[in-house]
Amino acid sequence: xxxxxxxxxxxxxxxxxxxxxxxxxxxxxxxxxxxxxxxxxxxxxxxxxxxxxxxxxxxxxxxxxxxxxxxxxxxxxxxxxxxxxxxxxxxxxxxxxxxxxxxxxxxxxxxxxxxxxxxxxxxxxxxxxxxxxxxxxxxxxxxxxxxxxxxxxxxxxxxxxxxxxxxxxxxxxxxxxxxxxxxxxxxxxxxxxxxxxxxxxxxxxxxxxxxxxxxxxxxxxxxxxxxxxxxxxxxxxxxxxxxxxxxxxxxxxxxxxxxxxxxxxxxxxxxxxxxxxxxxxxxxxxxxxxxxxxxxxxxxxxxxxxxxxxxxxxxxxxxxxxxxxxxxxxxxxxxxxxx
Numbered sequence: 001x002x003x004x005x006x007x008x009x010x011x012x013x014x015x016x017x018x019x020x021x022x023x024x025x026x027x028x029x030x031x032x033x034x035x036x037x038x039x040x041x042x043x044x045x046x047x048x049x050x051x052x053x054x055x056x057x058x059x060x061x062x063x064x065x066x067x068x069x070x071x072x073x074x075x076x077x078x079x080x081x082x083x084x085x086x087x088x089x090x091x092x093x094x095x096x097x098x099x100x101x102x103x104x105x106x107x108x109x110x111x112x113x114x115x116x117x118x119x120x121x122x123x124x125x126x127x128x129x130x131x132x133x134x135x136x137x138x139x140x141x142x143x144x145x146x147x148x149x150x151x152x153x154x155x156x157x158x159x160x161x162x163x164x165x166x167x168x169x170x171x172x173x174x175x176x177x178x179x180x181x182x183x184x185x186x187x188x189x190x191x192x193x194x195x196x197x198x199x200x201x202x203x204x205x206x207x208x209x210x211x212x213x214x215x216x217x218x219x220x221x222x223x224x225x226x227x228x229x230x231x232x233x234x235x236x237x238x239x240x241x242x243x244x245x246x247x248x249x250x251x252x253x254x255x256x257x258x259x260x261x262x263x264x265x266x267x268x269x270x271x272x273x274x275x276x277x278x279x280x281x282x283x284x285x286x287x288x289x290x291x292x293x294x295x296x297x298x299x300x301x302x303x304x305x306x307x308x309x310x311x312x313x314x315x316x317x318x319x320x321x322x323x324x325x326x327x328x329x330x331x332x333x334x335x336x337x338x339x
Contacts, residue, residue, distance in 0.1 A: 001028045003068040007035055007054050008197050009076055012043035012086040015264035016212075016315045019197050032056040032072055044076060044086055052084060053077040058190040063159035064201060071160065073194055088319040089189070095323045096185045099330035102339055105236075105306070106188040106322055107165065107181030107229040111314045112199065113216040114146040114174040115209045120217055121145040122173030129173050132222065136171045145174045149206050154178065156198050162191045171222040171274075181229070185322035192318040214313040215268040223269035223276070224314035230325045231306035234338045239303040241338045246284040246293055246307060248332030249325075255282035255292070258328070261320050263313025270311060277310070 008021040020042055024035060039045025039052035054074035062069040076084040083090035096104070114121035122145035123129055138144050150167055157164040157178070166179045178199075180192045196212075203210045215223045234241040248254065259266055259279050270279035277283055277292040284293035284307075286300045292311050299305030312321045333339050 002026060003028060003070065004062070004065055005032060005070050005072050006062055006065075007056070007072045007074055008194065009037075009054055009074045010086065010088075010193065010317075012039075012076075012084075014043070017086065017317065018042075019193070019200065021197065028068070032059065032070075034077075035074075039076075039084075044084060051079055053079060053081065057089065058194070060160045060162065060194060063156040063198070071194055071197070073190055088317050088323075089186070092189065092319045092323040093186055095327050099326055099334075102326075102330045102333065103233040104185055104322075104326050104330065105182045105231050106185055106325075107179060107183075107306075108188060108192055108318060108321075109177055109179050109225070109227040109229070110192065110195070110212075111170055111175060111177045111224040111226065112210050112212055113172065113224055114149065114176070114203065115211055115216070116207065120172065120174040121208065123217070131220070132171050135169060135173050135175070137168050144169050146176065146208065149203055149208060149210075150176050150178075153195075153199050153202050156202060157195050160194065160198065162195050162198075163188070164191075164195060170224075172217060175216070175222070175224060185326055189318035189322055212313075212315040214263060214265045214315055222274045225269065225276075225310065226263070226312040226314050226316045226318070226321070228309045228312050228316075228321050228325065229306050230309060230329065232330060232333060232339075234333055235304070235306060237304050238338060239300070241333055241336075242295060242299060242305065242307060244332055244336050244338055245329040246295070248328050249293055249309070250282040250284065251332075254328055256280070258309075258324050259311060261317075261324060262311050263316040265315070266311070266313050269313060275310075279311070 005024045010017045035054040040047040040050035056072045058073040062071045270276045272278040275289045283291045285291040286295045287297040294308040
């Protein structure tokens with residue numbers, strides 16, 4: 001007997017990487033082998049030396065094919081078995097291991113937008129729908145577009161065993177969100193990448209495209225982000241650690257360092273309007289969705305909990321945003337003696 005393994009990887013396309021995948025048929029009982037691909041076709045090699053290596057790092061059931069078939073998320077390596085320059089997961093694992101004793105948890109809110117025939121789903125031909133207001137968490141055919149795809153995606157993620165924790169319609173027609181977490185930095189990122197792949201794949205069956213474009217409709221419409229909720233063991237026990245983490249994110253060159261790596265096109269989304277802070281001004285505040293970093297009101301009441309970095313774009317690399325938050329916040333907490 002045989003089974004199908006769908007090898008999934010992140011390519012080297014700039015400024016925003018794409019997901020790629022291909023199928024390998026294996027015999028029952030076989031371990032998942034390393035595999036190869038043509039890096040010159042994925043912006044990860046030149047044609048004269050194009051072989052690149054796929055190293056399986058996370059496996060889950062394939063909920064589309066069913067049976068014993070699996071999805072296999074891979075890191076990309078050079079042929080000397082070192083991480084390829086596009087391999088952001090390898091950089092995260094080093095930082096995650098360095099600060100593992102601080103027990104970082106993440107929950108990432110992935111916004112995305114459905115497109116069909118060149119316009120957001122729900123936008124009429126040659127015009128615009130009613131202004132924002134009734135679409136967020138809406139119900140009814142005049143408010144919500146694409147629910148059948150969203151529900152199918154949720155079911156597939158659950159069948160795959162991914163740590164998906166919710167879905168909701170967002171502020172613009174055809175715009176939705178799913179959440180992954182809580183989980184550690186590597187786990188939440190692995191699950192997010194596979195959940196993205198499943199989103200694109202299931203949308204195919206409905207003749208719809210899903211995009212992580214941070215500003216999918218120009219004008220007076222909300223952009224699409226990936227708000228990232230973050231805590232450490234100390235933050236979950238001590239409000240002083242919450243403030244220390246916020247202060248660290250705003251110190252010196254840190255705001256610009258983070259924003260530059262929070263997804264291409266961030267200046268178009270972080271304008272100071274539509275529940276965002278300006279991309280070049282850092283702020284934090286309690287219950288403030290117009291701040292760079294929000295402290296939920298319940299966290300202030302409980303004097304412990306987590307923070308929400310509202311700056312990451314929908315197209316952010318989860319391996320990058322988790323690495324930056326762990327590195328910046330955990331080093332500050334360690335320096336302050338709050339671990």
